Amino acid sequence: MQDEITQHILKALNTEILGSDISTQSTENLDAHNAYLLGRFHLDRWELEQAMQFYEQAISHDPKYVDALAGLAVVHVTLIGLELHLADEHSSQARGFHERALAIDPMHVETRILSALLYYLVDQDYQRAINEIDPLIRQYPTNPDLLDYYGWMLVTLFQFERAIEVFDQGLKASPLHAVSHLDRGIALSFLGRHDEASDAYRMAEKFGYKVGWNIAYFALAQDDVDGVQAQLDRGREAWFSVQNYTLHEAIVAQMKGDRNQVKAILDSLQQESADQLGTAVIQKAMLEQNVELALSYFEQSVQKSTALSIFFRNPSGAFMAKFYAHPEYERILREAGLDDESIARLEFPPLPF
8 A cells, every 4th residue: 555655655746746847867777766656755854854855865775875875964954943953964065076076976956956055045145045046047947846946045134025936936837836835834924924925835735744833833922812822732743843833832821821821831941852943942942041152053954954934033922022123133144144134235136936
């Protein structure tokens, strides 16, 4: 039965990829290619451990499979922002797999996309990343991975309308691209277009993405306790991170003024192995009423990767009010080049569609 399910997934993914301009010809090894497709399937849903396993399996079948090397590098780039305690290791791994892919085929589209991602997320050279990715978009205007990565760059730089155009273009080519639905929903949420955002989140969830935290984040920014609770009521299976689910139970308790419940939940977290999700450690510090520690974690997170910075660029909601009001907050943004003045100096080429 499991093999039958796997074959259905592989068939769907091959159909999706053949309908876009993603390169799929960098291996002749069928086992490597199938493992790569399953890696993509899990990466699109942020099931990172499974994605890593399948990409590694693909490379074991074909050590020169550029798509799989690039995919494995993307997993490590993603994990930089999610596992702060292992950020340096993930950064080193990402660069290592990128260098291996470059040595095999420096002009391969996935390798070039990865170059832009590293410039943006790790080196924090935003203009270079934009300049690197722009000609790729003109050359590969229906590559959903490329368009989603650029769309997310635009979201983290507060270019929401432009980002939605990019996500829409990618979803025309690949309607099953779950993370593009999710990221489009986030951009719509920042614009206050909550009904449209809800539709986008539902589509992401339909294709396997866990959206509970994302919806709860925007409810929290509006001091909507009921909205956060509604996502908690759906159960932990609707959340990407169990730790973040538990923290939001504590956040709801705090918003209701129940400090005893907050303390009980935080004490229970001490007994669990923390997954070191960047947003979680910051929120946990705020629950402990330690703004300085939260800002320290925020600075570490931004220094390692800009991936999650957007979720602390939304200065609304009572829960994070002291965090945003602290003078260190603006300093951290300036030094990362994520303050309004720095972003205003960036040049965004017109979109080719």
